[in-house]
Amino acid sequence: MKQIIAIVRDDRVEDTKEALEAIGVRGVTFLYVTGRGEQKGRVSARELGGSLNRNMRMQLASALPAGVLPDSATGVTGSPLNQDTEFALGFLPKRMLILIACDNEINRIVQAIVNVNQTGCHGDGRIFICPMISAIRVRTGEQGDKALS
Amino acid sequence: MKMIWAVIRPESAQQVIKALDTAGIGGMTRIHVTGHGKDMGITIGAIHYTEIPKEMLLIVVPDSEVAKTVMTIRTEAKTGSKNTPGEGNIGDGKIFVTYVEDSFAIRTIGKAGGDLKRNETDHCDSTG
Numbered sequence: 001m002k003q004i005i006a007i008v009r010d011d012r013v014e015d016t017k018e019a020l021e022a023i024g025v026r027g028v029t030f031l032y033v034t035g036r037g038e039q040k041g042r043v044s045a046r047e048l049g050g051s052l053n054r055n056m057r058m059q060l061a062s063a064l065p066a067g068v069l070p071d072s073a074t075g076v077t078g079s080p081l082n083q084d085t086e087f088a089l090g091f092l093p094k095r096m097l098i099l100i101a102c103d104n105e106i107n108r109i110v111q112a113i114v115n116v117n118q119t120g121c122h123g124d125g126r127i128f129i130c131p132m133i134s135a136i137r138v139r140t141g142e143q144g145d146k147a148l149s
Numbered sequence: 150m151k152m153i154w155a156v157i158r159p160e161s162a163q164q165v166i167k168a169l170d171t172a173g174i175g176g177m178t179r180i181h182v183t184g185h186g187k188d189m190g191i192t193i194g195a196i197h198y199t200e201i202p203k204e205m206l207l208i209v210v211p212d213s214e215v216a217k218t219v220m221t222i223r224t225e226a227k228t229g230s231k232n233t234p235g236e237g238n239i240g241d242g243k244i245f246v247t248y249v250e251d252s253f254a255i256r257t258i259g260k261a262g263g264d265l266k267r268n269e270t271d272h273c274d275s276t277g
Contacts, residue, residue, distance in 0.1 A: 126209075127253040
């Protein structure tokens, strides 16, 4: 039994849910997290416009000096901006998925998550595979692999 | 490869992150959590609080950097003077270290130049 911890883009979560359902994975825990990686939270204006949901964009717009975000990104007025300009935002909003699965299902699940989430740009996320000793279904008391099915 | 779960005071989070940055640990995930330790929370006046807000940092590092990371978090998250050795205060937090068997960067997995299993040192960040 393994624990899969995947950190993915906020706007890919719905697609990821569908992809996981399609391969028969039902139990997933979702967490709102913030994080950063190799880029230390730097994003370009282009990414700001494309990969964040509206709620998050408005939040970022209020955190950044006026006019630094392109109109298309926020829907608020501001001066046009070079799309390659980078902002250091520190911690970016991400979604964390936690799944517990049998050993032989790991590859299939990782592949499904990657298929949906790979854009080739920084910020696609990470997947960690950790050992998990046991699982217990609270309702019935079933243990081990039985608790997962 | 190890995953470090550090539960720390929200007030010291920024300081810890800065120190980790300086130590070369750039990638991490941050989660707001609540909880209590063996003191079962705190009582202020007539009210007993059992869900104390904390900040959880999730950091994945190669085995060789675990000691450095844990020491950095410990030094910065401990309240009281850093120069005096010894104890801080109740509620400073805890650090847990668990195994990570595999780590994938979604950006490069399956692509040219990015094998399914990359070198361990490529994975010392958790958000890509």
